[in-house]
Amino acid sequence: MAYFQVEGGHRLHGEITPQGAKNEALQILCATLLTPRRVVVHNVPRILDVMQLIDLLRAMGVEVEQLADDTYAFCAREIDLDYLLTEDYRRRCARLRGSVMLIGPLLARFGVGYVPKPGGDKIGRRRLDTHFIGFQKLGAKFDFDAAEEFFSVDGKELCGCYMLLDEASVTGTANIVMAAVMARGTTTIYNAACEPYVQQLCRMLNRMGARISGIASNLLTIEGVEALDGTEHTLLPDMIEVGSFIGMAAMTQSELRIKDVSYADLGIIPAQFARMGIRFEQQGDDIYIPQQDHYGIESFIDGSIMTIADAPWPGLTPDLLSIFLVVATQAKGSVLIHQKMFESRLFFVDKLIDMGAQVILCDPHRATVIGHDHRIRLRATRMTSPDIRAGVALLIAAMSAEGRSTIQNIDQIDRGYCNIDGRLNALGARITRCEECG
Structure with a gap:
């Protein structure tokens, strides 16, 4: 069974093209x-x-x-x-x-x-x-x-x-x-x-x-x-990969260009990242994300805490809520993540809490995140990927953490992301794919 060793704290730089959806x-x-x-x-x-x-x-x-x-x-x-x-x-x-x-x-x-x-x-x-x-x-x-x-x-x-x-x-x-x-x-x-x-x-x-x-x-x-x-x-480019790379750039304080994203087909996704305070530019059919040391979550007009929830299209795809949750751990401000469709998709937050994230799992569908604003880095830990999207969310957390993390059960990540370690290492990440003995 393969696993990842991830050395955190390395910023990314360069261009990446999303795979087919x-x-x-x-x-x-x-x-x-x-x-x-x-x-x-x-x-x-x-x-x-x-x-x-x-x-x-x-x-x-x-x-x-x-x-x-x-x-x-x-x-x-x-x-x-x-x-x-x-x-x-x-x-x-x-x-x-x-x-x-x-x-x-x-x-x-x-x-x-x-x-x-x-x-x-x-x-x-x-x-x-x-x-x-x-x-x-x-x-x-x-x-x-x-x-x-x-x-x-x-x-x-x-x-x-x-x-x-x-x-x-x-x-x-x-x-x-x-x-x-x-x-x-x-x-x-x-x-x-x-x-x-x-x-x-x-x-x-x-x-x-x-x-x-x-x-x-x-x-x-x-x-x-x-x-x-x-x-x-x-096939269209994979909107979930596009969203994953936007969140990854913000968490690792990296400058990144995501190529050929079919921007018109991303729907509400870019706007939701903007509400998280993440700056980016649409340049042709690319998304350019400048390096940013801080990003602040907006509040609603009445001052209440921002809620990010999944909904049928043109609402936000549930496949990205894991990414929004992990990105919020290093934002300035707080957010309620409401996963309506699946009752077990937020249970991976226990690993983020082990890493030092401030997350309150309210129930199987809702989690409140209080961001560190990059003042406190997450700690490296050993974890297991429970599903495709949570696996990449944990990978993003490990890439931003202090120290070396281990992510097991990466077959789950491979189900949805092609050569993710090789593609990210080409941008400056330090991810090693290892095979367990015996």
Whole structure:
């Protein structure tokens, strides 16, 4: 099992380019199952979750060709449906949260879909009801084997309908859209997620011949078609990496340029960092962050403590709340971090408290942070990465701390960040990847 040794206190300097978006990649790669034609995808991040999904698609019978470091061609001419009932398929799916999005395209094209209970981050309950209720409304039959923890759907002739989603789930919306594009008639999805990655998926499907309108809104209308063609698609840069690098620059008092960020697709993220007092400039499609010794958290107009909370797009993505929390530990002022979606995502703060941060965990969803204003540095410690985003938040804390920290379970970080140690070391960080013996 690999771990990081992080020598804190080193400022970064230079340029870094964010990888392709992980969450978009998982949707787009699953969508290649919708057509027997060739689909070429550019800007694919070589991270653990994406590489595992590519290997799974290969095992299912998809022809995969790597055309460049970040470009892959997929051709799902023939899919081995019998393989979906094998132990190998279950094992591969069970370690990958994104595997649930295989069901939508399989159901649309082949009339069946199977997946075990997906794996992924250990951040509390992440229900799948939205996905399967949507499939049922389209006419599919759903079954869950609780003993085997195995989901199956069957629907040879899906029919369009009106549905109001019980939550604006990103993966749920993507899954239902993929199931509906070849359903007979018209499907209307209200309370749909409208994140840029869902928009990207819908636009790609339209280039393949789908007929989706209402893109970028929470009301999608899908007119079913008989078949889809091939296409080419380029993934957006990963907004979570962009936010991570902004927070990292502030915490380490570094000067940094983040290249090619697709600024228009970042939504409220830059404004929220500005409310934390972090200065930056948009220069073309880059974000330039000057070195700043201090940053102060704003208060609300009535003088009350600033609250940063996640919300469906165009609100703040929950994947960045861990970053905002750790950045607040060295800000001037106080902030309440309110994580509404997952009940276990803030539990990593105990490690920040061990490092000397002033954080009060109010309940599983809320934490109050009183910043040190860089007057007191965090202390190095030994810690374990519980999930992708908390892992990078702890990495940022270690990079700003005094002394040498150890971060274990970095496979969680590798699931979402490509060669993060090598890329940051090129900017002046001191991160050593080590392998445990035995």
